Amino acid sequence: MSSGASQESRPYLSRYEANDEGVRFMPGAQFSYGQLPPLPDGILGDRVLRENLKTDLLKRPLTIEDIRRPAFTIDELNDLTAYWSWDLWDQLSLRASEGSSGLVPRQEYEALSFANAFYRWPEFMIDMTDRLGIDGIVDLGRSGREPANKINMLHSWCLGAVTQLGRALYIIMDRHKPGEFLPEFNAAMKFWQALAFGYRGDGNLWSSQDRYRTCALDADWTQRLESSMEPLTNDTRPEYTSIMASCELLSFYLHLDNRLGMYDLGPFVLGNGNPMIVRSTFTREDIYNWSMFARDLPYAMTFAFEIDAAQMKLEEARVISIGTLMTRPRNYVNSIVKGSIWLRDEWDSDLRQISLEEATSKYLAPVGNATGDVFEWMTRTPARILVESGAFTYYVGMIMPFMRKAGLYDHYCQTENLWEFDQRAQDVYYELGRNDFARIVVPTRLFTSSETSFAPVPADARLWRSKYAYV
Amino acid sequence: MAQKLVGTGLNVSQHEGTVRGRVRYVASPADVVKLMRDPEIKSSVVLTQGGAVTFAGALLPKRPVGLITIEGAPESHLGIVSREFSIPAVMSVELTEGNGIERVGPNGLTTRAYVEHVVSALNDKVIEIDCEDPDTGRLYLV
Numbered sequence: 001m002s003s004g005a006s007q008e009s010r011p012y013l014s015r016y017e018a019n020d021e022g023v024r025f026m027p028g029a030q031f032s033y034g035q036l037p038p039l040p041d042g043i044l045g046d047r048v049l050r051e052n053l054k055t056d057l058l059k060r061p062l063t064i065e066d067i068r069r070p071a072f073t074i075d076e077l078n079d080l081t082a083y084w085s086w087d088l089w090d091q092l093s094l095r096a097s098e099g100s101s102g103l104v105p106r107q108e109y110e111a112l113s114f115a116n117a118f119y120r121w122p123e124f125m126i127d128m129t130d131r132l133g134i135d136g137i138v139d140l141g142r143s144g145r146e147p148a149n150k151i152n153m154l155h156s157w158c159l160g161a162v163t164q165l166g167r168a169l170y171i172i173m174d175r176h177k178p179g180e181f182l183p184e185f186n187a188a189m190k191f192w193q194a195l196a197f198g199y200r201g202d203g204n205l206w207s208s209q210d211r212y213r214t215c216a217l218d219a220d221w222t223q224r225l226e227s228s229m230e231p232l233t234n235d236t237r238p239e240y241t242s243i244m245a246s247c248e249l250l251s252f253y254l255h256l257d258n259r260l261g262m263y264d265l266g267p268f269v270l271g272n273g274n275p276m277i278v279r280s281t282f283t284r285e286d287i288y289n290w291s292m293f294a295r296d297l298p299y300a301m302t303f304a305f306e307i308d309a310a311q312m313k314l315e316e317a318r319v320i321s322i323g324t325l326m327t328r329p330r331n332y333v334n335s336i337v338k339g340s341i342w343l344r345d346e347w348d349s350d351l352r353q354i355s356l357e358e359a360t361s362k363y364l365a366p367v368g369n370a371t372g373d374v375f376e377w378m379t380r381t382p383a384r385i386l387v388e389s390g391a392f393t394y395y396v397g398m399i400m401p402f403m404r405k406a407g408l409y410d411h412y413c414q415t416e417n418l419w420e421f422d423q424r425a426q427d428v429y430y431e432l433g434r435n436d437f438a439r440i441v442v443p444t445r446l447f448t449s450s451e452t453s454f455a456p457v458p459a460d461a462r463l464w465r466s467k468y469a470y471v
Numbered sequence: 472m473a474q475k476l477v478g479t480g481l482n483v484s485q486h487e488g489t490v491r492g493r494v495r496y497v498a499s500p501a502d503v504v505k506l507m508r509d510p511e512i513k514s515s516v517v518l519t520q521g522g523a524v525t526f527a528g529a530l531l532p533k534r535p536v537g538l539i540t541i542e543g544a545p546e547s548h549l550g551i552v553s554r555e556f557s558i559p560a561v562m563s564v565e566l567t568e569g570n571g572i573e574r575v576g577p578n579g580l581t582t583r584a585y586v587e588h589v590v591s592a593l594n595d596k597v598i599e600i601d602c603e604d605p606d607t608g609r610l611y612l613v
Contacts (some may be wrong), residue, residue, distance in 0.1 A: 097563065098522030098549070099542030099581050103500060106523055166509075238557075245555035248529055252548055259523040259548070327603050330545060331484030333557055368532050375529040379500035436578060444579050 010155055010273045011306055012307040012317050015043065015211055022211070023316040023328050031089045033082055034451040040388050042318075046208045053079040061203025067194050068134055071186045071463065078456040084164045085454035087206055091320050091446040093341055103378050104257045107442040109390030111169060111432045114446075116425035117395045118166025121159065122184035124399060124412060125191035132406060134194055140402055141198025145218045147225070147265070148280040148300035148344040150401035153207065153214045154263040154323035156199055158398040160192035165446055168453040172445050173431065179461030187461065195402065212318035215268055222268055225278055225304040228340035228353055236356060240339045243359050244303045246367045247281040250298065253374040254282070254291055256390040260397050261285075263323025270306060274337075275317050277304045277325055283367060287317035287400060288393070298343045301359070302351065306338040347404070365431050387429070392419065473609040474599060477562050477592060480564035482608035483538075483545040484554045489601045491613060492516040492536040496594040497522045497527055507533055516598055520586055522562060530557030537600040539564050539610065542581055559600050561608030566592055 007013045014020050022043030030038035031045070039045045050058050052354065057066075057076045071079065101107070130136055144151025156380050167185060168175035196205045200217055207214045217225070232240055251261025261282045267275030280302045284294040307314065308326075312335035318326045325332070341359045342351045354362075396419060403409040403418075412418040432438040445453045493511075496518040497503050503526065506512055512533045519527040522543020531552060532540075536552050538560040545554070545562060553560040565574070566589060576582045599611040 094544045094546040097542060097544050098547035099520065101523035102519070102521050102526030104523065104525045241555065241557065245552065246532055248555055249524070249531060249552050252524045252528065252552065257523050257548060324551070326546070329485055330482075331486070331554065333555060335486070371529060371532070375500075375503075375525070377524060379504070436580065440579050 010314060011016065012267075012275070012288070012309055012314040013273060015267070015316050016269075021047070025316075025318075025328065026094065029093075031086050032450060033085055033454075034456070036082065039086055042316075043208075043211050045086060045090060049208075053082065055079050058083060058205070058209070062193075062197055062204065062205070064135075064138070064197075065140060066455060067197050070190070072189060074459060074461060074463065077182075077186065077189065078436055081164060081374050081454050081456060083206070084161065085450065087208060087321065088161065088165075088447055090208065097443070101257065103386075104390060105383055105387050106158075106257050106390060108432060108438040109256070110394065111385060111438040111442055112421075112425065112429050113160055113391040113394035114166040114169050115427075115428045115432075116166075116391060116421050117162045117398075118170065118181075118184075119422040119425055120395070121163065121399060124403070124416070124418075125159075125290050126187050127189060128402070128408065129187070133407070134190075135394070137191060138192040138198035141195035142201065143405060144199055144401075145201070145216050145303075146221055147217070147278055147302040147342060147350070148282075150260075150282065150347070151199070151405055152263050152323065153196070153199060153265075153321055154259065155218060155398055155401055156192060156195035157206070157321045158260070158394070159195065160189060160205075162394065162398060163188040163192070164454065166190050168446055169441070171455050172441060173428070174455050176194075176430075178455035179458045180465060182457065182461060182463050183466045184264045189412045198229060207319055207321045211453075212320060213267060214265055214319050214323070216422075217265060225340065226270060226276060228342075229276070229304055229306055229338040230340060231338050232336060237336060239316060239334065240303075240305075240341075240356055241333055243341070243356075243364050243367070244279065246280075246364060246371070247283055247301050247303075249365050250294065250371045250374070251281040251285050251467060253371050254285055254288065254294060254395065256386070256393045258393060259322055260393060264319050264325045265323075266325070267317045274306050274309050275314070276304060276306050277319070279305070279325075285368075285397075287396065288389075290374055290377050290389070292375065294370040297363065297370060298345050299347050299349075300344040301363070302342040302344070304340045304342070305336045308334050308335045308337045311335045311337075391421075474483050474613055476567055476609060477598070477612045478561075478564045478566045478589075480539070480561035480608050480610070481544055482604060482606055483550045483560040483562060483601050484602070485605055486557075486559045486602040488603075489514075489539040489599050489611075490536045490559050491597065491599045493597050494518050494593045494595060497530070499596070500526070503527060503529060506530060516600065518590065518593055519549075520581070522549045524548035524552050528552055531558060534558070537561075537598075539593065539598075541586055557609070558592075559602040560604070561600060561610060564589060564610065568592075
């Protein structure tokens with residue numbers, strides 16, 4: 001098949017041409033940050049932003065020598081912060097309108113976890129870097145290049161994003177100044193950079209830098225998944241999408257309404273020009289006590305599926321850095337033409353393929369029952385406990401996979417009080433709850449952010465000025 | 472049967488044709504549990520305020536014919552999961568007759584008056600949902 005004929009029937013393939021500017025998912029919307037020109041969403045926004053940054057840090061693929069440098073300069077930190085600010089807007093501003101949660105106080109727990117992670121993560125990150133070396137952190141990221149692994153783009157992205165969000169939150173609350181806590185800020189950014197570099201393997205840190213592709217699977221996995229997919233008929237497609245949707249829903253419940261329970265990889269362009277997406281859902285996570293409702297379920301189920309791009313006239317397929325597939329047109333579900341299902345019993349056991357029949361007969365009802373049980377547990381749980389539990393799904397849940405793989409999770413639990421809040425973050429909790437502060441500030445000042453909250457580090461700041469020098 | 476356009480909103484994903492059902496507003500977890508156990512859920516359109524998934528999401532495996540939210544977007548978690556279940560969904564609904572009621576208050580949050588206005592206009596009515604347009608979902612009073 002010639003690429004020209006392929007692009008005619010599958011316009012999404014044009015997105016991968018060097019000068020293509022992509023589709024606007026938010027037509028007319030623009031993001032403003034400092035002296036940068038107004039930025040649109042998508043491929044064009046990434047290009048204009050990077051062209052206008054001060055340093056070359058994000059203008060070329062990174063090398064291992066970049067990763068081994070011990071710290072970022074102030075200009076580099078500010079370029080990263082500008083990119084993070086746009087990236088959060090690009091990915092989350094539409095979600096920010098979701099408003100009332102009704103059951104789980106998500107904005108409240110998000111804000112609390114941002115506050116806590118900013119104080120507590122750097123100590124773990126510095127300790128892990130001391131123990132493993134920066135090359136060891138890169139290897140840790142690289143170890144996740146398989147399906148159904150919580151060492152993934154989403155979790156490494158979260159370590160950088162939540163550090164930025166915590167810093168922004170304290171600046172908004174007037175508790176920190178932009179030039180403070182710089183060693184911790186720098187160490188967290190370096191830790192995230194090393195993980196993302198190892199995981200992606202292409203020298204980029206965000207999927208938006210590669211036209212919204214995260215194809216972080218070793219080659220043998222890509223081939224195994226592609227050859228594992230079987231055609232879906234009008235009878236079997238609803239069964240396939242039903243078990244997949246049910247696992248997604250349970251993963252949202254087990255992770256208290258956040259996206260840490262599922263992630264997409266791709267688009268992998270197949271030989272026929274169609275994209276393959278690899279979606280992993282985590283249907284049990286034993287570190288959470290409410291996961292007891294899923295005790296009889298596997299740790300994860302993965303769905304590899306092929307979308308008929310010509311049938312749906314696919315214009316663009318984004319797998320954004322938080323591991324979510326977004327397409328235009330939006331409805332790809334009816335155009336899934338092939339699929340396979342894989343299962344991982346425990347976080348460190350091997351993946352094995354199961355049939356659609358086995359997935360449906362053995363797991364569909366238990367997944368639904370577990371979802372109902374977690375929902376009922378939520379309805380009986382006081383809001384304060386849901387806020388704490390949710391904050392732990394972020395603050396512990398985001399960094400835990402890296403600790404667990406490195407054999408340090410139990411050590412940090414036992415000797416470093418991993419499951420504990422910093423007293424200063426705990427104090428912030430009450431302020432966050434007052435006058436709907438968290439519900440207002442999270443969507444309007446953090447997820448649709450600007451230079452006022454994601455403030456640059458002043459040029460005359462001292463990079464060694466730590467939180468212990470905070471006076 | 473004569474139909475009247477009563478509202479529009481963000482269409483989560485395109486669906487051919489229309490679906491029709493009686494609107495059931497869920498305001499509390501008890502409402503969700505009650506509707507989950509009601510066999511009529513399969514002929515109901517769920518109306519809920521927010522776009523977070525853990526509240527009304529538990530209803531989706533029961534296959535209501537449609538979903539309407541007062542807040543949120545297709546990228547909200549509830550929007551994502553409703554698409555995966557192939558349930559037509561219209562989010563951030565806006566009524567054709569707004570009656571001058573402010574949707575967003577000075578604090579940036581949806582006003583109680585607006586929520587009550589939408590609930591009063593749609594709850595317990597038979598509504599037809601049209602999700603054929605790529606971006607806009609339409610609600611018709613049957």
